[in-house]
Amino acid sequence: MVFAAPQEALAGARRVLAGRPAPLHASVAHQVIGIWQRDFGDLRLALRHLRRARDWAARAGSAEREADVLATLGVALVHAGRTRQGMDALGRGVERGTGHTRARVLFRRAYSWWVLGHHREALEDVRRAIPVLRQAGDVIWTARALTLRATVHLALGAVDRADADFTAAEALWDTTGQEHDKADAVESRGLAAFRAGDVPAALRLLDEAEERYAKLGTPTFMLSIRRCEVLMAAGLAAEALAEADAAIKVLDGIGGQSTRKAELLLAAARAARLAGDPHTATDRAGLAVRLFARQHRAWWEAHARLVLTEARHAAGRRSGRLVAAAAAVAGQLTALGAPAAPEAYLLAGRIALELGRAEEAERHLAVAARSRRGGPPLARMTGWAAQALRARAAGSARGVLEACRRGLDVLDDHRMTLGASELRARATAQGAELAALAQQACLASGGPRRLLVWSERWRATVLSAPPTRPPADPALLSGMTAYREIAARAEEARQEGRPVPALEREQRRLEREIRSRTLHMRGEAAGDGDRFDVGTLLRHLGDDSTLVELAVLDGRVQVLVCARGRVRRFEAGLLTAAETEAEHVQAGLRRLAHPGAAARLPLVEAAGRRLEELLLGPAAKHLGGGPLVIVPPGRLHRVPWALLPSLRDRVLSVSPSASSWLRAKRTVPPPGGRQVLVRGPGLATGGAEVPELADRYGAATVLEHDGATVPRVLAELDGAALAHIAAHGAFRADGPMFSSLRMEDGPLIVHDFERLDRSPYRIILSCCDTARFAAVGADELLGLVTALLPLGTAGVVACSAPVNDAAVVPLMLALHKGLGAGLSLAEALRDARAALPGDAVHQATGWAFTAFGAA
Template sequence: MVFARPKDALARAETVLGNDPTPLHASVAHQVIGLWQRDFGDMRVALRHLRRARDLAADAGSAEREADVLGTLGVALVHAGRTRQGLEAFEQGVDRGTGHTRARVLYRRAYAWWVLGHHREALDDVRRAIPVLRQADDVIWTARALTLRATVHLALGRPERADADFTAAEQLWDTTGQEHDKADVVESRALAAYRAGDIPAALRLFDEAAERYDRLGTPIFMFYIRRCEVLMAAGLAREAVTEADAALGVLDGIGGQSTRKAELLLTAAKAARLADDPHTAIARAAVAVRLFAGQRRSWWEAHARLVLLDARVATGRTSGRLVADAAALAERLAAFGSPAAPEASLLAGRIALALGWTEDAEKHLKVAARSRRVGPPLARMTGWAAQALRAEAAGSGRGVLEACRRGLAVLDDHRMTLGASELRARATAQGAELAALAQRATLVSGGPRRLLVWSERWRATVLSAPPARPPDDPALVQSLTAFREIAARAEEARIDGRPVPALEREQRRLEREVRSRTLHIRGESPGSGRRFDPGRLLERLGDGVRLIEIAVVAGRVQVLLCGEGRVRRFEAGLLADAVTEAEHVQAGLRRLAHPGADGRLPVLEAAGRRLEQLLLGAAVPHLGSGPVVVVPPGRLHRVPWALLPSLRERVLSVSPSASSWLRAQETGPPPGGRHVLVRGPGLASGGAEVPELVDRYGRPTVLEHEGARVPAVLDALDGAALAHIAAHGTFRADSPLFSSLRMADGPLIVHDFERLDRSPYRIILSSCDTGRLANVGADELLGLVTALLPLGTAGVVASSAPVNDAAVVPLMLALHKGLSVGLSLAEALRDARAALPGDATHQATGWAFSAFGAA
């Protein structure tokens, strides 16, 4: 019962002890309480009850009962970090038990061996136990043993064998009422799905297991460790850090298992390292190493040492001692059969390269490179990174590019198994090093055109295909509706000055629910579609149009100027300086959004001149006089390009990549030419431009006041030729896909836009921050604009900074005047800026808006 209905079992055991039981029955009750405390509570209390259960079994004269308790006590002692005492308890249990009881003790010892990282010993014991348990027709313990054997197979990199055992165990569990064990097998299936490369399925199964555990009221720390592993693989390292640290807090609060504390510390260290926080990684990993060593868990200790060593190298440390330590770790991990062994060899090779020890580097990288053809995608990526570094050290540019091409192809296939745009974007971080190596090799010997190809190879790839989604997901729609209602109530309460903590908690819960459902969606299309062709780009640019792609190689801005049938390269400033200057410009725009700051205008213009030098450099005299398309890297997406002197008077558009600009160019308008005007609540101007625009477009669809509700707005937007949305915008840096436009019934978020069959061909977002994007992954952007471009939108006008609502109105009216006479978005925006009054607030408003795409 303790693994079917844990709380009921605990209550029953306490009742038994209160009724003056016999020693035999008291032994069972104490064992049940010990089991409950061992897995869900205080380890010290667990050991006290289990020792009492052992003594009572001896008093009762039952060797079988004593053997059974010794098996439970052995697991508890191992989890408490008392490994030697635990293994002695198992030896005693195996000696005292016979037949069926001995098989149960062997299963428990196999579990302890798995905890300790002794996988071969675990397999030996569980293989001895399974036939006896089957012969005794012990369904529950046979299912447990099969689940454990599957888990060990996963640790040894044998997913096919694991899957067979999980399937057999599930069939047995279906015949029982063991709810906790059933939740455990769902958790194990999640781990198996992850090992097989199916991250969406893993996340879905982990969520299902979490619901089961919650119903049982049992905190399971192995669950958090496993789920954090999948979160890290999905590019959600910061979430993994938060979850691991929270679980550590709970575990410490209840005095839980020492073994799980060490594993959680290791998980937190890995996540911190992936989140570019090496100092936190060092602190967590160092404690984990000490705990694992004290627990005699050498398999785990080796993995913790690898994280510790990698984090130290990330802080800039290099030495011959570190090379030797990494090489020794690689040998230990290989002896354990750990899939992490190539990572240690790669680390040894990197340190050797940094020291200039090319022969040593080649030796270690060669070993690491063996993993490039087998195993899961991320392991093969490790191998291809090692191969690329080998080629670079050997001076083979061709070898570098081939390794990078092959490695990124592996990641392409993996990325497209993910349906959610967020996961696709974050997954690209795994390819950042390969993309950088290729760009570095190309800069040395490849020429500007090839550098353009590699710059495009791993830029804004999330825009290459719309996010996958089920054709109809009522549960997602229901969650979005509930989220919108709660968010609207919370906003209303804030305006009224009423307390909102309860509403905010519910809003966060619903956000998690919406996000979870989208992360569960599996991708449908393999590969990443058509490759970028610079020849096709140059043809589409035509006469007089220039496309500026800004690449960053080794921290330096490289300007790739495309036009007149060729690609030219110019070197500009340092990216770090440009980012700092762009932040100053954003601060200046925020000040000028408020009247009375005219004295700041010259300061802002001077910053624009500095930005131009840092970002365009010697390319400026070669821009010609025609339209310009700017393709910046993700870290520069907030630059107001119209502020730069050489671009101020031009027809100017911005695109996340040259590939996405080409797709926008080749996107045709929908039939029917429907126009949609939306006016949401909360704007200081009241969206005053919307009534003025009605007559300009004949009979447009107008949604305002209570009519501007999200379902009606989405229905009107789907397939429209032109949409203008005047609504308060909110950018969510913490969760960019919850960036929103305020409608009458609550926020219209990015997840809503992703449900459109076809987003509007042209869309104008006339409020603050609607053009802001989050830079994630290798060079990806998430936000309102990037949600629209893959869904059929060819052009967007939006603001990347706070703007003055009143100053927006004349800008928008002038913009639509240009559109109504056939101008493109970029042309109409150029003319609209020129038509604005010359005061600082209006000028800053014009610079804050950009035309994205190509329409």
């Protein structure tokens, strides 16, 4: 009962003890309290009650009862880090018990072996226990044993064997009322899905397990450890670190299991390293190593030492001692049969290469490269990274490119199993090293065309296929409706000066629920079979247009100028300096949005000149005079390109990738030419351009006031030829998929746009912050604009900085005048800037808007 209904079992045990029970009954009651405290509470109290249970069992003269209590006590001692005492107690339990009881003790000793990382011993004990439990007709303990054996198989990489045991256990659980064990089975299924490479299913199953545990009121430390592993594989390392640290805090607060704390520290260390925080990773991994060593958990200690060595390397350490440490860990992991061994060999080889120890590096990399032939996607990625480094050390650019191509193909296949745009984007971080190795090989020996191909290979890949359409899930739809209502109420309360903490808490809860459900989506689209071709790009550019792609290699900007049938390369400045200058420009534009700041205009223009030198360098003199397309890296998404002197009077558009621009170029406008004009609430000018545009277009659909609700706006936007939305934009750096446009009934968010069958062919977003993005993964962008591009939008005009609302109105009217004359968005925006008054406010407003795409 302690696992079927934990709180009731605890209360029942206390009632038994309050009634002066017989020794046998007192032993059972203390054992129940000990189990509850061991798994859900204070481990020190657990040990106190379990020792009393052992003493009462001895008084009762029952060897079977004593054996059972010794097994429970042994598990608790192991979790407390007293490994030798715990295994001794379990050994005595095996000796004291017989038949059915002995099989239960063997199961618990197998569990303890698994906790300690002794997987072969765990398999031996559980294999001895299962036949006896089955013969006794003990459904619950047989299911537990099968679940444990499956989990051990997973640790050893035997996914098929694990799946068979999980299936058998699940059939048994369906016949019982063991709710905690059922939740544990769902959790274990999530782990199995992850090991098989199905991240969405893993997240869904782990969330389901969490809901089941919540109904029982039990802590979920093991679940947190497993979710951290899945989150890291999905590119959500910062979230994994936050979850691990929060779980550690709760565990410390209740005096919980020392073994779980060590595992959570290891998860936090791995997450911190992947999140680019090597110092936190070193701190957490060092603590984990010490705890695992005290607990005599060699398997876990070896994994913690691997993360510690990786963190030290990431912090800039390079030495023969570090190579030796990585090699030693690799040997330990191999001896333990751990699937992580190739990662350690790759690390040893990488450090040896950096130190110029070619022969030593080859030995380690050759072992790591074997994993490229099989196993989960990320394991194969490790193998191909090792193979690419081997080829580079051997001086074979061709070998480097082949290994990088094969490795990124593996990641492509994995990425397309993910339905959520956010996961697809973040997963690309796993391929960043391979993409960089390929670009470096091209820079050294391949010429500018090949460098362009590899710059495109891993740039803005999330836009290569439409996102998986969110399911018609009633819970998801009602959650999004509730989210809009709460967000609208919170905004209204802020404007009226009323407190909003409760509303904000509910808003965050709904955001977590919506995001969770969207992350569960499995990908439906196949990988992009239409690989980027330089010749096709050059033909579409023709004799007049130029495309400039900025690649970043070793921190420096490489400018690839594509025009008139050729690709040329120029070297510009440092990316970090350009990022700093771009932030200065953004700050200047913010100030110029307010009248009276005209004195700052020369400073902003001077910053624009410096930015041009850093981003274009000598290429600025080779851009021709026709239309220009800029393809910047994700980290430069906020550059106001029209401010750069040589681009100021150009027909200029921006695209996340050359491939994205080609797709936009090929996009056919929808039939009918339908126009939609939307005016949201709370605008300083009241969206003054919308009534004038309505008169100009005549038959346009106008949505304003009570008509500008999210469902109505989405219905009208779907398949429109042109949409103009005058609504407050809000960018969410902490959750880019919740970046929004404010409608009458609440925010229209990125998740809403992804429900469109086809987004408008052209869309103009006339308010602040609509062209801001979050740069994630290898070189991906998440935001309002990038949500539209894969869904059929060929061109967008949006704003990357705060602007003066009044100055926006004449810009928008001039822009639409150009569109009415048959111009493209980029041509119309160029002419609209030129038509504005020459004062600082209007100039800054014009620079802040950018045309994206090719329409």
